[in-house]
Amino acid sequence: SLHEREQVRVFMRNDAWGRYVSAMVYMPRDHFDTRLRKRISALLNETLDAEHVDFFIMLGESRLARIHFIVHTPVGTTYHYDAEAIERQVARIVRGWADELKHNLVGHFGEERGNALLRRYAAELPQFYQERVTPASAVSDLERLEAAELSGRVEVKLSAPQGDDGSHQHLKLFRRGRPRPLSAILPILENLGLTVLSEQPFNLPQSDLHVADFAVQLPDPAALDDDGTRRAFVELLERLLRDEAENDGFNRLVLLAGLDGRQIGILRAYRRYLRQAGLPFSQAYIEQCLATHFSITRSLVELFEALFSPTADDARAAAISGELTAALLQVSNPNDDRILAALQTVIEATLRTNAYQSASDGKARDYLSLKLSSRDIPFLPEPAPLYEIFVYSDRVEGVHLRGARVARGGLRWSDRMEDFRTEVLGLVKAQMVKNAVIVPLGSKGGFVCKRPPPVAEREAFQAEGIACYTTFIRGLLDLTDNLVDGEVVPPRGVRRRDADDPYLVVAADKGTATFSDLANGIAIEYGFWLGDAFASGGSVGYDHKKMGITARGAWEAVKRHFRELGLDTQTQPFTVVGIG
Template sequence: MATIWKEKLKKKLIEQYGNKKANALIKEYANIFPHSYMDENSIEVAVNDLAYIEKLSAANPLEVDFYCTPEQEYPLHVRLFLWEKPKPLSNILPMLENLGLCTYSESTHTLMLSGKQPIWISDLAVIHEKKPIEIEKLSSLFKEALTNIYFESAENDGFNKLVIDATLAWHEVMVLRAYAKYLHQIHFRYSQAYVEMALVNNSDISRLLVELFKGMHNPHKKNKNANEKIEQEILQMLESVPSLDEDLIIRQILALIKATLRTNYFQPTADKKPKEYLSLKLNSRAIPGLPLPTPLYEIFVYSPQFEGIHLRNTKVARGGIRWSERPEDFRTEVLGLMKAQKVKNAVIVPSGAKGGFVLKKRLTQPSREVLQAEVIRCYKMFISGLLDLTDNIKEKTFIHPKNVVCYDDFDPYLVVAADKGTATFSDIANDIAKSYDFWLGDAFASGGVKGYDHKKIGITARGAWESVKRHFRELNIDPMSTDITVVGIGDMSGDVFGNAMMYSKHIKLIAAFDHRHIFIDPDPDPETSYHERVRLFNLPTSSWADYDEKLISRGGGVFSRQLKSIAINAQMKKALGIEASTLPPNELICAILKAPVQLLFNGGIGTYVKASSESHVEVGDRSNDYCRVNGEDLRCQVVGEGGNLGFTQLGRVEFALKGGLINTDFIDNSAGVDCSDHEVNLKILLDHQVQTGKLSEKRRDKLLAAVTDEVAELVLRDNYEQAVLMSYSAYRSKSNIILHTNYIKELETLGVLDRKVEFLPDDKKLVERKSVGEGLTRPELAVLVAYSKIYIKNEILNSNLPEDPVLRQIAETAFPPAIVKKYKSEMSEHRLYREIVATQLSNQVVNEMGITFIYRLQMENSATVAEIVRAYVIAARVFATNEVQQLVLSLDFKIQMNEQYHMLYNIRNFLNLATRWFLNSKYIHEDLSTLVNYFSKQIKILEKVTPTLMGGVTKQYLESLTQQFIAIGLPAETASRIATYRAIYSGLNIIEVATQNKFDLIKTAEVYFAVGEQFNLLWFRDQISRDTREGHWNTLSRLTIRDELDFAQRALTVAILKTNKKEKDTEKLIQEWVERNQRALKRWNKLLEQLHSSGSVDYPMFFIAMRELITLVGVKPADLIETL
């Protein structure tokens, strides 16, 4: 029988292929068919099977036939030809089911090829659950889909029903699946199964959705009218959809398609096949229902192997890419990190961005190496997916990605960084960027072999210590010379914790923990323990288990977190302030967090402190639910946040309200991102020199390495200044509570800030704070610091201020001195020059002048931010206040902090007045360089002579103030300079009077100061300054009176100088004027006597006095400006 079957096979093959090919096929395959196969299959089927068998190989291990046999009860068949052993039937049946096919029977045959290579043929009789199948129309689509599902290039889910129901190719289905996956990440209320059902039930609309997507993004067929027609057709068809839920689902997917700015869908692989991942760039602010805060752009990369998201707050934004282990809500995790990155990045050029990806491939108990290989594989695809949609720059020309239709402007800035799970991936990312010929080169991912090694430099920990030292400064403790007790989160192998615990030799580390061990040393010897920590830091992949137990004090030890319980001895009880005799590891960790120590330093991963008002679910870190405590229960004095998200914001606030000293993570650990940004900006500057042939790449690398210490100094200076700002703001917070309340409202009105998102107190709570004498806490002030810098930076960028040549010096402060010296002339050609200027300016303004400086001046005269910053630059340059502030700050631990801050207040109050003077002057829009040079020259002259021109009460006051400053430790020259600021401010009025009237400058100053003495104007100004009534209108009233007083003194000066231009004796000149104005002067003196005797002066009295003084001048108030 077998012989007859083979003869028939040969005859059929000859009929179909001719003798030559038929004989070759018979020779190769005649004996491969087992009897079971011959019994079940006709000759025609065998001939057809051989066509598929011939195609099989190790490189092509699967072929699929989809055919119909009308004469059978179940005529529809799926036939699989496999080079490798087939997957279990239990795996294959769900694939067919998800394609809409029910399986009724199955048979499998094993055929042995020559060379003992087995192949398998599996035939499945199926039926479609809805309608008859048009084989000719669907065969190719079905085969392709099943092949990709079988090899996991496409997911096995209900979306695959659309292959048959909507006549879609597998990669077209992938588009809809990707959008559905994204919907899950934004907490869309419908499950994936429901979304699948909605699209399958409305398969005609689903096909149109894909047509719209392809029509929008096909670079070879751009037809806006056709796309609009498709959209209208979809909307019309939706009117007939009976289910409201299905209607909402489809409309949401339609909204996502319309919000898609770019996709790599039309970028095939080298062999012209669809890529194994799909990238979608979305306009986040066009997507309804997104959780807050809303990014500007996001790129969602979908693949059956992984999913990833990259969120950006602005076009120029940067942040790390992490391997997330939260597949259900990784976008939520990344969104929280982007929000934190946004405020952290307030100190640097780019705003906040963050990326994360999750693995989807199931690995059965993988080794560390296998898991790492999969992470790297998916990371590479994710980075490629981002670069697929990112513009490039070549020779100053912007280039869109190939085969990408762009619905947004040019967008070439994409910078990534290492993060959790990707700490060593910078070189991988840079290699990928190089393969794309990306303009940033190895600046794309900071760090790596040609970047700054943060662990080696210890930059993040050193930056965090600037905050820690500032906190201890408020306690009058120098942790660099005084022993301090510490508990911590982390281990010595970590960058942040390891470097932080080596920063001072006076650390007494009582306890610490990581995910593996708990370390306790109840009474450590600072020097011994310091050296052991250094040893562990230098020991590759060390853990607390490697700590030499002989060096641990009595009662201490290292304990595994896998133990059921840990015995608590007397020494541990005393050190941790607890009474329990045994504790499970998680409860012992809670005790460590609540230990009565001076410093709690977080250098680990996880959220360990929340507010008592928050649930663990709200925290969103399930793995640490059992070792998390409330902020109100902490007993440490100071918290240093070297790690991210160790506290919830409300947890910080709760700790701060009970007197704890804490900033935020984005303040404390900003040095890492700051260092990376310096690296990127340096590389952009130097790479331009490489591209133009002025610098070799080897020399560039040496230059980068040579300025490492200078870069670190720049970064740490940023941390120091921001730490001072936080401390100074807290020092002033109670008195500024109303101002801060109004400022928060203003930022909300401008759309800059969302109070709820940032956990800032509402008006009711702020009123309660004021009633008990409390202001905003440091964590809350930190939010205002960040948003103030962001707002000011953006407003500067929206003006022409960065183009002013005077501000080139500002840009230079962002680079190491050695680089500035060598490439000073090239600075303005930097690709991010404007952004660098805006960043440095916004930092300087807020750090030196405080959170509400710009807001207060805006409320006074409605000036733009750029105008105020311009006026500030003039004032700061003219009076060189930055130098004086630095002198005062250099006195840390040499003078009391309150006295130091009081002097800073005097300097900043003076600079505020000077800024306001220039802002209100007619000079504000004149050439910046000319203004600064002219007024600087005149002020220097006046600074030399002013002390000799003071007399009477004024001279006594200034001498007394100078002596006070000297007595508290200020150098005599600095003390005199700060004390005379009040008088030097008058120099602006003097210069204007002299300039406008062509008077001699020194003579004008003599008369101006003499007028102040003669008419007791110093006392009058003091009365205005002593008025502390709060509120916007009270502030404006004081300012108005001060302005009119200045105008009056200037007018009196002009009037007196014009009395007798030949008279050189100032005293005689004034006396001559007095004699001519006896009556008016008498009224003024009488009014002053009444004011003196009244005990207190209110606004009506002020305004009456000003009216009298203006009458004395002899001009109408409205004429004063013209007169001067």
């Protein structure tokens, strides 16, 4: 009956003296060729740890070919092999790559979807791909090809070569449309801490799909053993390939410290704030410092989470702070110690953050706001304001300095990328001198666009400024208490480490003279208690220059008002309530 059915069978018999194993292999005659015979011989040689393998071929009238392998082993060998497993492996070899792929696809996805994927992509897979990739591994490749084609997004697959200790990985990128240049991808992979050993691209021209297969080495063989780290790595890489995350050396912390993209973004924001605060070290040096002391870096993130996450725990935060202080005593490099201590200081000086707020669509916000107690940061240049809010994203950065709980002042569109806080602090100083006899404790703010179009493209340049200003205003309001029916309502998803603070008023300044309506619209959207009084000016406000509303003009109006009341302001005491 065996000769009547086209099937693969393997019959094995051990020599009584342990000199050889006889393996009789039957397969469909039209499948047999030298390539198959060599692969089966290699399988038996490896599985049975043979000295050499002889073979005899029999091709007759039957629909089956018979190959008799004599697998020679050292005399006296005791055999421990799984004959059924060997037969399954031989069957996979005989079926051929395409048949084996079909078998795996149908087994994994079912008849309908498995055959659909086979028809859609299998014919386009080049021969060298079939030689490099097993049919079992190709199943997940085809699944990602389909996902890339349907979504238009880059799909990522990580897999370790068989028998490797984990330090080497195959990283495949699946993309529809024009492939990204190698010169653009390599910096992304290197900033993630990977060493790129080689790259093998291939295309599916009819489907306009492209695959880049990178052989990479990890900084630590165990770096991807943790499932959470593996997920965080893939998610961050996908965001980088979509230009949704910053590509810099901070990203190596995903493998070194086990941090995810959001946690890395928090450290990146604090690094940018420290640059504005005057910490003199370059980004590259700080990146190296955090990578070298990755356990301390991880503890800094844990401190932030203990202070502000939904599961915040002050006792745990205090314990982590103590551990950090002790760990810093072991840091021998004084510059590294200064950087790490500065990060601990600003994290502990943080009063509020929107890191755990979500946008209206439920996704995490694409910017980060930090409210800091400036006077708890000893290395800030004088004068230190009472509070400041730092807003950070890959598109905009800004700071709002406030001298008192009730204070107002303008927001400017700055072009000083590296030191806009210094510019804003200078405005605060000037305001204090100018208003010394009136209201010396005001506020000032400024923001920069990090990726502006050329100034010559005026409409695009202005549109980018408006988008960045909008993000900046949202970042300020995210951390500000509201007043509802006279009661203070804290912002959603924000853990407060300070007292009620519902006062926030902004004004126009350089570059933002026409933006007040935008700010007021956002305030109304947030349900902020000041509504369209949040930003002075705008379509429902007064243009003080056009209407002559100056301090001198206001005082003349006050004197006339009191004359009509019959009150001499020069000799009689009176009470004034001012609304400004």
